[in-house]
Amino acid sequence: MADFDLHILGCGSALPTMRHLATSQIVNLRDKLYMIDCGEGTQVQMRRARIKFSRLNHIFISHLHGDHCFGLPGLISTLGMLGRRGPLFIHGPKEVEDYLRPVLNRFCAGLAFEVVFNSVDTRKHAPVMEDRSLKVWSIPLKHRIPTCGFLFEEKTEADHLIREMADFYQIPVSLRRAIKQGDDYVTPEGELIPHARLTRPSKPPKRYAYCSDTAFAPEIAPIIKGVDLLYHEATFIEADIARARQTAHSTAAQAALIARQADVKRLVIGHFSARYEDDDVLRREACGIFPGTILAREGLALQV
Helix, strand or coil: CCCEEEEEEECECCCCCCCCCCCEEEEEECCEEEEEEECCCHHHHHHHCCCCHHHEEEEECCCCCHHHHCCHHHHHHHHHHCCCCCCEEEEECCHHHHHHHHHHHHHCCCCCCCEEEEECCCCCCCEEEECCCEEEEEEECCCCCCCEEEEEEECCCCCEECHHHHHHCCCCHHHHHHHHCCCCEECCCCCEECHHHHEECCCCCCEEEEECCCCCCHHHCCCCCCCCEEEEECCECHHHHHHHHHHCCCEHHHHHHHHHHCCCCCEEEECECCCCCCCHHHHHHHHCCCCCCEECCCCCEEEC
């Protein structure tokens, strides 16, 4: 398993089809799981993908449309039946708590764990949460109700101490952590050994951007500049741009334009309208602007 994976659990839009399930994703960073959106069918897809419920501690909800949050009550109930004890953190617009609290009080009373809500200001690009592995930022989006995307930034690891150099200079174990983090080493004889000679740089941190339901919003390009992987909704094709504007969604071409403007490394598109029998029409349109665009599908796992 890679260090930083994305699992697509659902990539359809609001109208159910036999081809796609409602939106949900799992970010897996070294076996720590972070869920993005939770449409109907999410927990069944987790079972199919053999994703461990116990490793899920944070859920990020982009907005309060049903195809992005109707799976939450069932998932939380299941976590209770599985014996969860630790808190579950749910990050999203303040309306998420308004919706979920009464439902939990009715159907999930007596849970052995706390559901903690973190209200996100969808109008701002700002930190949402941080732990030892990563930092998550909000991405302001343009939809019919308050909506935001999320930017997952892996934290930079300390440089790697070269074992042979550490042995050669007989560096005490008590000093090695500080050297990894940037200190030089001074030998007992007073010779300064620079950090760069003793270490190898760590690999660059990875970044994943999730842009949920949104009208064309080129102003987000600087926020997601150069990310390793971008998921951007592509509900319609350009022939249906009038409908895209009416519903505050994007076309596949517009998603590709955002990817090109932001100079991202890879683009995956999803949230497909039920009107298209063949999703590849969306991929072909996007590839005309951003070659190599990936078509989301249930069960797809991508290394960030």
